[in-house]
Amino acid sequence: MTAEVISAELLAVVVAMVGDEPCVLTLGDPPPRLPAGPLLPGHRSLQAATRRWVEEQTGRRLGYLEQLYTFADLDRDGSPARTISISYLGLTTPNADTGFGAWRGWYSLLPWEDTRTDTSVLTDRVTPQVRAWADQQPSLASERRQRCAITFGLDGNPWQPDLVLQRYELLYEAGLVPESPSAWRRPDDEVVPGDRMVGDHRRVLATGLARLRAKIQYRPVVFELMSPEFTLGQLQDCVEALAGRAVHTQNFRRLIEQQALVEDTGQVDAETGGRPARLYRFRREVLQVRQAAGTKLPTIRSR
Amino acid sequence: MTAEVISAELLAVVVAMVGDEPCVLTLGDPPPRLPAGPLLPGHRSLQAATRRWVEEQTGRRLGYLEQLYTFADLDRDGSPARTISISYLGLTTPNADTGFGAWRGWYSLLPWEDTRTDTSVLTDRVTPQVRAWADQQPSLASERRQRCAITFGLDGNPWQPDLVLQRYELLYEAGLVPESPSAWRRPDDEVVPGDRMVGDHRRVLATGLARLRAKIQYRPVVFELMSPEFTLGQLQDCVEALAGRAVHTQNFRRLIEQQALVEDTGQVDAETGGRPARLYRFRREVLQVRQAAGTKLPTIRSR
DNA sequence: ACCACTTATGCTCCGATGTAGCATAAGTGG
DNA sequence: CCACTTATGCTACATCGGAGCATAAGTGGT
Missing domain, CATH: 1.10.10.10 (Winged helix-like DNA-binding domain superfamily/Winged helix DNA-binding domain)
Structure with a gap:
């Protein structure tokens, strides 16, 4: 019973405003991914390692940086060797934009989260699917309906901006995002709109967005x-x-x-x-x- | 440049009320330590691994459990091989107290944090030391004084209960806790009161306490x-x-x-x-x- | 039985904070 | 000059949070 051999990876959700759009720094495509890199012996701390990788991969220096969450579930990807991913949230301005990588709008990745002016994505494409999922299993329907109503602000419940992660997780469970195993080869119109990302990076993004929305309040x-x-x-x-x-x-x-x-x-x-x-x-x-x-x-x- | 070989460890801050005292579950002594164990291949998730280790080492089932923070600085302990510690905060009741391990009062470990009735520890033993530290280096004094005033609620600043971690870190930096390298062999009376723990477990405890104090508010x-x-x-x-x-x-x-x-x-x-x-x-x-x-x-x- | 003391519970006053809307200022492009 | 846009000042009102007064219903002691 010796400790599992593991590699650790740093994952960065780097946010900046580009014009009126909140964006996240992504690499490669399609599908895009978050800047990431392994923890190496030379790295002094997790935060320093994250800074280095982001700088190396995107040519950008980060200011504000805070730890988000650590993921290590066995089924994160298919591989048997486990990777621990330690995610960070970084905030910058897009000034001096000479680096690599692309600023990608949050709301192209999580369109239902933008309720500033137009809620049609939410009401036309997401809510009905979510409701259908709730009613799908009669034995669970009442519980599921409650959950949907709260996370998506249905039936008189208020829309709570910082439940980003809960919403993403519900959509994932319901097989309504293409990343979900249960959405295997579902046609596009049976899935909720929004660009997918590599692996579970979209979930990590949702975690970052949730944290940021909560944090700006205090x-x-x-x-x-x-x-x-x-x-x-x-x-x-x-x-x-x-x-x-x-x-x-x-x-x-x-x-x-x-x-x-x-x-x-x-x-x-x-x-x-x-x-x-x-x-x-x-x-x-x-x-x-x-x-x-x-x-x-x-x-x-x-x- | 391959990824560093690493082992990952789960660390649990398990809290319960024993009578009127908030306590944390500790093992061994002296000095006591938090329940902990390596991540093994059989573990499905970090949270499941934490549950298992706590159960195995203390015979107690946990209810509420949330991730706290991940530590991996190189200088956490002396060893060259890096250990990643993923800490969790658990809450229980001390009922059916048949397990191993001891419930140890928070405030025997961090006495200055208890300002319910008697603030003499704070005012007599901590504040003066902290002030002395601030004034020690004339070039930094003004900055340090500000920091002390805010974290410890001096000079008219309010006492903020959830700055537990900031306070511990200041004391650590100032060499006022025996865990600090700069406190090496300091006599007891030049150090702030409070039982020490193994490694940086007291810092982890402070992290947990800070989170809990913040969380009960919302x-x-x-x-x-x-x-x-x-x-x-x-x-x-x-x-x-x-x-x-x-x-x-x-x-x-x-x-x-x-x-x-x-x-x-x-x-x-x-x-x-x-x-x-x-x-x-x-x-x-x-x-x-x-x-x-x-x-x-x-x-x-x-x- | 009476008293001092303890904890529990009900209610009020008041200032701070948050919500909403009205009104005006000072630019823009036709 | 007009319609429109964004910026800014101010007010009315509901709610919330902080502090204190008062009463209820137990305890133990004399």
């Missing part, structure tokens, strides 16, 4: 995705893109201001298409003080 | 530590023990009731030493609905 991490100076409108767009939903503008501004998260630069951006907006800068000092207190976001406007 | 996990029926007073004691601080009783009750987390059993417990208390039962149904909404706790009574 830590000022949004600013890691902004350029040094920005208007409150841009900041709001960013938050809305991440959360996948619209926010009450006036309340958003008040909240940001009263928390003293930003300071006025005295400059204005006239390129807004409307009244020029003031430019602000993130007050990095608050990172010290706000270890716990965090950014609060106004809860979401009902439409 | 998920109804406290109930995993309660027996099936309990009074609101017992529930409050449990929360206070976990958070390490006192809570306003009336507000606590209001909060629990208005969230409909519990239901009245119709019975009473006359053993309270005062007016008999109603017995309640956790409404397991809410686990479904409350995936995100969570238990809110009233913030803390000022004394």
Whole structure:
């Protein structure tokens, strides 16, 4: 009974805003994959190893980086040798975009998660399939219906943006994503829309998205995705893109201001298409003080 | 450049309430250690492996179990071969206590974290040492002072219960815990009180405690530590023990009731030493609905 | 029986916070 | 000059959270 021989791999979900779209850094295709690499003897720490691999494979330096989750189920891929995957979430800006790899929109990979303006993907392509799955097995129907209603916000339940992972897992279980074994060779129209990724990378992406959506509610991490100076409108767009939903503008501004998260630069951006907006800068000092207190976001406007 | 050969180990922080004391399951001594074991080929998943090892080593079945963090820094111990440690947080009740291992009070291991009634450890033994460390290097003093003030709630900053890990790490850096290399052979009175553990297990414990304190604020996990029926007073004691601080009783009750987390059993417990208390039962149904909404706790009574 | 003390429970006051909407400012392109 | 866009200021109102007062119903002691 000796310990299993194992190799460990680092997996990075690197997020940046490209225009109005939240994107993830991917390599190769099709299907695309996340930057990843094995843990080597020279690596000092897991975090350092992740930084190195991302830099080597994509030519990009990461700023913010936090550990996400460690996966090691036996059936992750077909192979008998087990790989432990330690995943990280990184945040950057797409500036100086000289690297390799492609910024791919989150919502091309998980389209049902974008409920900012158009919920037709959700209501037309996902919800019906999910409901059908629930009713498929009469003995489980009531339990499944409850679960669907909560994770997808059906039957009067609220849509909860940060249940990303629960939604993906339900779709996987239901065989509604092509990665699922039970979706083997299902035709495209019996499957939910959204580009697939290598292995379980789409699940890892969902884990990252879930974490990020949860985190922006209590830590000022949004600013890691902004350029040094920005208007409150841009900041709001960013938050809305991440959360996948619209926010009450006036309340958003008040909240940001009263928390003293930003300071006025005295400059204005006239390129807004409307009244020029003031430019602000993130007050990095608050990172010290706000270890716990965090950014609060106004809860979401009902439409 | 092949992948490093590695073994992976599961580490469990298993928590239960023994009387009024929150405890962690430990083995051996001195110094005590957390239940742990290598990942073996037969293990289906990391979580299953953790369950097995805990059961085998302590004779206890776990209920709630969630992944905490994965450690793999090169300098974790002296050895050149790297071990990846994947830590889990488990919650149980100490019922049917037939197993091996000892329930050891959190606060014998991290005494400064208990600010429920007596803060003398903190104010007499920890704060002065921490302050001294900050002032030790004039060039870093201002930065360090800020950090100390925030993590330990000095100079008007609020005490934040869930900064457990930050506090431990500061003490470690400052050489104020005997585990720290820079505390090598320091006499006991130049070190902060609290029993040490094997390796970095005390850091892992701090990670678990931090997670738990954060989590009880937004998920109804406290109930995993309660027996099936309990009074609101017992529930409050449990929360206070976990958070390490006192809570306003009336507000606590209001909060629990208005969230409909519990239901009245119709019975009473006359053993309270005062007016008999109603017995309640956790409404397991809410686990479904409350995936995100969570238990809110009233913030803390000022004394 | 009465008293001091303990825990349980009900209720109110008030300030902070969050939600929603109205109104105005200052640009753009026709 | 007008219609439209985005930015920004302000207010009314509901809800929530924090703190305290008051009462209920047990205990043990004299």
